[in-house]
Amino acid sequence: xxxxxxxxxxxxLLAQLAxxxxxxxxxxxxxxxxxxxxxxxxVDRYRARAAQIADGDQAVRLDVPAAPDDEITRLGHTxxxxxxxxxxxxxxxxxxxxxxxxxxxxxxSLLTTEVELALRRPRTNVExxxxxxxxxxxxxxxxxxxxxxxxxxxxxxxxxxxxxxxAVRRAAARGRAQHSAVQVDTLFPVPVAADDQQLDLLLxxxxxxxxxxxxxxxxxxxxxxxxxxxxxTVSDDGPGLQAAFVPHAVERFRRADExxxxxxxxxxxxxxxxxxxxxxxxxxxxxxxxxxxxxxxxFRDVGCEHPPGGTSVSLVLPMAG
Numbered sequence: 632x633x634x635x636x637x638x639x640x641x642x643x644l645l646a647q648l649a650x651x652x653x654x655x656x657x658x659x660x661x662x663x664x665x666x667x668x669x670x671x672x673x674v675d676r677y678r679a680r681a682a683q684i685a686d687g688d689q690a691v692r693l694d695v696p697a698a699p700d701d702e703i704t705r706l707g708h709t710x711x712x713x714x715x716x717x718x719x720x721x722x723x724x725x726x727x728x729x730x731x732x733x734x735x736x737x738x739x740s741l742l743t744t745e746v747e748l749a750l751r752r753p754r755t756n757v758e759x760x761x762x763x764x765x766x767x768x769x770x771x772x773x774x775x776x777x778x779x780x781x782x783x784x785x786x787x788x789x790x791x792x793x794x795x796x797x798a799v800r801r802a803a804a805r806g807r808a809q810h811s812a813v814q815v816d817t818l819f820p821v822p823v824a825a826d827d828q829q830l831d832l833l834l835x836x837x838x839x840x841x842x843x844x845x846x847x848x849x850x851x852x853x854x855x856x857x858x859x860x861x862x863x864t865v866s867d868d869g870p871g872l873q874a875a876f877v878p879h880a881v882e883r884f885r886r887a888d889e890x891x892x893x894x895x896x897x898x899x900x901x902x903x904x905x906x907x908x909x910x911x912x913x914x915x916x917x918x919x920x921x922x923x924x925x926x927x928x929x930f931r932d933v934g935c936e937h938p939p940g941g942t943s944v945s946l947v948l949p950m951a952g
Contacts, residue, residue, distance in 0.1 A: 673694075673695075673696060673703045673704070673707065674703060676693070676694050677693050677694075677706075677707060677710070680692070680693050680694060681693075684714070689718055689721065690718075692711050692714060692715075693707045693710055693711050693714075694707075695707035695708055695711060727780065731780050735773065735776065738769050738772050738773050738776070739773070741769055742766060742769045742770070742773075745762055745765050745766055745769070746762075746766065748762075749762040778828070778832070791824070791825075791826055792822045792823060792824055792825070792951030793822070793823060793825055793826050793827045793829075793830055793951075794820050794821060794822060794823075795817075795821040795822070795823045795830060795854045795861050795863055795948070796817040796818075796819065796820055796821050796854045797820075797827075798827065798830035798831060798834055798854075798863070799815060799817050799834060799852045799853065799854040799863055800815055800817070801831060801834075802831065802834035802835055802837075802838045802852055802865075803815045803838065803852045805835060805838065806838040806839070806841075806842055806850060806852070809839075809842050810842040810847070810850065812847075812848070812849040812850060813838065813842070813849075813850045813851075813852065814849065814850070814851045814852070815851075815852055815853070816851055816852070816853035816854075817852075817853055817854040817855070819856075821854050821855070821856050821861045821950075822861070822950060822951035823861045823948045823949065823950060823951055824910065824911070824948070824949050824950070824951045825910050825948060829906060829910065832902075832903075832906065833863075833903050833906060833907065833946055834852065834863060834865065834946075836899060836900070836902060836903050837852075837865040837903065837944050837946075838850065838852060838865055840865075840899060840900070840944070841865050841866070841867040841869075841942070841944075844867075844869060844942075847869075848867045848868035848869040848941060849867065849868055850865065850866070850867045851864075851865070851866050851867075852864070852865050853866075856950065859949065859950050860947050860948065860949065860950060861947075861948045861949070861950050862945055862946065862947050862948075863945065863946045863948075864943055864944070864945040864946075865943070865944050865945075866941060866942065866943035866944075867941045867942055867943075868940055868941040869941050869942060870941075872916075872918040872919070872921075872942055880900050880916055880923070881900045881901050881903075881904035881914065881916075881925050882901060900914070900916070900944070903944075903946075904925050907925075907946055907947075907948070908925075908926065910948055910949075911948070911949050912946060912947050912948040912949065913925065913926065913946075913947040914944070914945070914946060914947075915935060915943075915944065915945040915946075915947065916942070916943075916944050916945075917935055917942070917943045917944075917945075918941070918942040918943070919940070919942075922935065
């Protein structure tokens with residue numbers, strides 16, 4: 632009898648233990664599922680935002696919680712940084728295409744018109760020769776424009792340097808072909824972290840602007856070094872820019888009122904500004920007492936040196952090495 636009672640008690644105990652084990656497993660599974668859902672909820676939010684981005688909404692960013700600072704949060708911040716870099720690259724590409732199409736449209740239209748007019752009726756050899764000269768000038772402008780746009784897309788050349796003083800001399804020599812009163816003020820080599828093509832583009836634009844908009848005044852191109860920076864300044868004694876225009880001078884296709892009737896590439900200071908920033912430098916524009924830097928205060932310890940009148944544009948670039 633006692634043995635039967637003992638066996639019965641053991642069976643009941645085993646049944647209770649089995650039920651307790653099953654209940655514990657169910658509770659553990661439920662708690663684990665809820666914990667996993669909570670842990671993976673940010674991943675599900677990331678997936679939903681990624682689907683929005685894939686559908687074309689490039690402004691969307693992942694909804695990263697402020698806390699806790701765990702692996703998923705850090706992953707979200709990393710992915711957001713990657714998305715921001717991709718958006719910036721896409722914007723640069725969009726602006727490049729917009730600049731190229733905007734700038735190439737006018738010279739191509741002029742070139743087409745000149746050729747069509749020349750073919751409209753028989754002309755003398757002198758007229759054909761003049762047409763060819765005009766076509767050659769338009770073609771040269773297209774080539775310069777393509778070089779400028781390509782230089783704008785290239786960044787600072789790693790490990791390479793060029794002499795800013797030599798670039799100043801080259802720019803002044805080219806400027807004298809348009810205007811004899813272009814002077815050079817530089818003595819010593821000034822190595823900068825850029826290549827010759829980029830420096831020629833920067834200084835060529837500045838000298839060309841000074842010659843075209845300086846009202847026939849003297850133009851001075853100088854290079855100097857100060858602290859750890861190299862500075863190239865192009866100044867003229869012309870009427871100068873209006874103070875209200877100076878803060879907007881680097882905006883794309885923004886032109887001063889007095890410049891609207893003159894031919895030009897249309898990029899001008901906007902192209903110079905973009906390339907200077909990509910080279911790690913700063914652009915300064917000083918006109919009639921108004922001073923502005925783009926971007927502001929990158930080289931706060933470097934002072935301006937230029938005549939009090941007219942317009943002066945300075946490139947402040949990091950020294951090579």
